[in-house]
Amino acid sequence: MPKLLRSSIALAPVARNVVIAHSRDRLKAEAVKELQSRKLRELVGHAHRNVPYFRNTLSEKLVASVQTAADLQRLPILDRKTVHDLPENELLADGFTPENTRAATTSGSSGIPVTFRNSERDLGYLRATYLQDMLACGLKLFDRIGYFRTASFLRHPLERFGVMRNLHIDTSLPLDQQVEAFLTARPTFLFGFPNVIGTIVEELQRRGIEYDQVHTVVLGGERLTPSARANILSYFGARAHEIYASVEMFTAARTCPSGALHLKSGNVVVEVEHDDGTVSVEDGEGEVVVTRLNSEAMPLLRYRVGDRVRIRPNDCDCKVAHTPIVEEITGRSQERLTGPDGRQIHGDFLTKVIERNPEVHRMQLVQHRPGQVTVSVVLDPNTPEVVARIHSGLMAAISGFTFEVVAVDEITPEANGKIKTVKVEAS
Numbered sequence: 182m183p184k185l186l187r188s189s190i191a192l193a194p195v196a197r198n199v200v201i202a203h204s205r206d207r208l209k210a211e212a213v214k215e216l217q218s219r220k221l222r223e224l225v226g227h228a229h230r231n232v233p234y235f236r237n238t239l240s241e242k243l244v245a246s247v248q249t250a251a252d253l254q255r256l257p258i259l260d261r262k263t264v265h266d267l268p269e270n271e272l273l274a275d276g277f278t279p280e281n282t283r284a285a286t287t288s289g290s291s292g293i294p295v296t297f298r299n300s301e302r303d304l305g306y307l308r309a310t311y312l313q314d315m316l317a318c319g320l321k322l323f324d325r326i327g328y329f330r331t332a333s334f335l336r337h338p339l340e341r342f343g344v345m346r347n348l349h350i351d352t353s354l355p356l357d358q359q360v361e362a363f364l365t366a367r368p369t370f371l372f373g374f375p376n377v378i379g380t381i382v383e384e385l386q387r388r389g390i391e392y393d394q395v396h397t398v399v400l401g402g403e404r405l406t407p408s409a410r411a412n413i414l415s416y417f418g419a420r421a422h423e424i425y426a427s428v429e430m431f432t433a434a435r436t437c438p439s440g441a442l443h444l445k446s447g448n449v450v451v452e453v454e455h456d457d458g459t460v461s462v463e464d465g466e467g468e469v470v471v472t473r474l475n476s477e478a479m480p481l482l483r484y485r486v487g488d489r490v491r492i493r494p495n496d497c498d499c500k501v502a503h504t505p506i507v508e509e510i511t512g513r514s515q516e517r518l519t520g521p522d523g524r525q526i527h528g529d530f531l532t533k534v535i536e537r538n539p540e541v542h543r544m545q546l547v548q549h550r551p552g553q554v555t556v557s558v559v560l561d562p563n564t565p566e567v568v569a570r571i572h573s574g575l576m577a578a579i580s581g582f583t584f585e586v587v588a589v590d591e592i593t594p595e596a597n598g599k600i601k602t603v604k605v606e607a608s
Contacts, residue, residue: 183281183300183478190308190337198309199316205447206317210495210503213446218249220474221450225256228480231274234267235482250450250462253483258454258470260485261287261295273298277478285428297429300478307431310448312345314435318422319397320345320370327366327395329373331596352377353596360384364392371398375405375413376543376600380591382416383542395419401426403599404510404532408561409542425507429484430471434507443495443502449473452483453492463505466491489527518605520581521552528603531556534578540567545592547604556586563588 208216228235229244239256246255264272269279282298299307312320320326325346328334333349340346348366350359352374363381371378378398385392395417400410401424414421423442425434433449434442444451444463454460455467469486489511495504517525528546535544535558543559556575560567572586594600 183276183302187301188335190335191305192338194302194305195309195312195337198306199313202306202310202313202448203316206313206445206502208447208503213504214249216447217450217474220447221250221253221472222248224472224474224476224480225482227274227477228482231276232272232480234271235480250452253450253452253462253472254460256483258483258485259481261487264295264297264481264484269296269298272479272481274478274480282478287428295429297481298479299476303476303478306475310432310445314424314432315370315372315399317435318399319420324370325366325368327363327368327371327373329371329377350377350381352594352599356380356384364390367394369394369396371395371417371419372401373399374402374599375400375410376403376594379405379409379413379542382413386416392416393418397422399424404602406536406541406543408539412542412561425490425510427486427488429481430473430486431475433469433471437497437499437502439497439499441497441499441502442507443497444492444504444507446504448475451490451492453490454485464492464494466511518546518548518554518582518603519551522581523551526579531575531578532602534574535571537574538567538571540564541571543592543600545600545602545604547606549606552581553583554585556584557589557592558586559590559592560588 205216225244225247229239243255246252273282277298277300279298282300283304284296284298286296287294315326322345323343325348327348327350329350329352331351331353334347348368350362350366352359360381396419398413398417398419399422410421422436424432425442426432430449432445433451434444436442446463450472451463452460452470453465453467454470455465460470467489469488469490470483471486472482472484491508491511492505493508495506497506511527518528518531519525531546532544535541535556540560540562541558542561545557547555549555556571558571568586568588572584575584592600
């Protein structure tokens with residue numbers, strides 16, 4: 182019988198799962214593969230037996246053929262439009278309902294916001310992996326955690342004693358209110374959208390406010406230019422870690438002490454669908470297809486996240502993590518710009534050109550019609566020479582497009598606080 186939802190965080194399941202998550206983080210490569218294969222077989226079997234959608238779309242023979250991550254490509258890919266359009270109960274396992282699961286909705290940066298549901302057991306593991314990620318990044322017992330997102334977390338009982346207090350900065354609020362919330366919270370450890378943190382830092386600098394209490398910044402959820410990242414760390418005098426996570430897959434990768442972004446292969450299977458249609462497990466460049474291994478209420482098999490990544494084999498000397506490395510998250514797969522002849526290019530092709538200019542702190546590319554792109558950039562320093570250099574670089578990078586480069590004081594984020602790097606508004 183599924184557990185009912187709680188109004189606060191239960192510590193015992195979190196503590197138990199932190200131990201599990203920590204042990205999985207340190208498994209050797211072969212042990213990780215064995216764990217991944219066992220968890221995958223359990224998940225696929227559970228989905229087929231208990232989830233109406235998978236019961237109707239997968240045969241028993243097909244399910245039995247999935248023994249390792251390499252076998253997953255025999256199953257169909259599940260995209261967000263399908264999840265969005267299906268009746269909710271089609272993807273919920275038997276016994277789970279909206280009343281005994283908690284909803285989590287994606288940011289909608291792909292254009293299609295999707296709601297997923299987690300059981301109390303799912304949430305227990307999610308909270309534990311979140312805590313383990315923060316501990317691995319340097320979180321201390323009495324740190325004040327400033328986290329940047331629209332919705333707040335549930336409180337945990339130890340916060341009343343000042344232990345790992347979660348201090349919410351609502352990214353849907355106007356900047357002045359976010360800054361006020363930040364200064365009131367006095368955080369020592371930051372976690373959240375990089376561009377939001379960068380904007381707050383720039384406003385503090387504009388006001389002449391020094392703040393040196395932050396020792397660690399954990400960045401995740403969107404791309405950040407190298408100059409903006411450097412400005413954040415220089416202002417706080419802090420070290421940085423990165424995570425690659427989303428609502429649907431939880432944390433898929435986290436940086437090790439050496440700074441390499443290792444996959445968390447004991448928690449997720451990450452497949453890469455290449456541009457030629459072939460698929461590989463945890464290797465190469467292309468679109469991310471993910472299967473989260475700890476998910477009883479709403480298991481997703483081969484879900485297309487909408488990101489593009491480049492993954493390489495593990496060559497890190499950290500001796501802590503032993504999984505492949507996410508070399509780069511190159512952007513959203515939907516971030517495609519259309520030329521006047523109808524051809525399409527990935528937006529990251531142009532954002533990389535812009536990022537070569539160290540003066541760029543923030544950027545946004547907006548396409549109103551095929552072949553034309555307006556580029557808004559926040560610059561430091563803001564000079565005509567930088568604007569001209571960016572324009573020349575873009576024109577040299579690709580033919581057939583026209584560009585308008587505009588220096589702006591700020592770029593308006595979406596409702597969730599993220600900045601959409603590429604927006605296509607062409608009809």
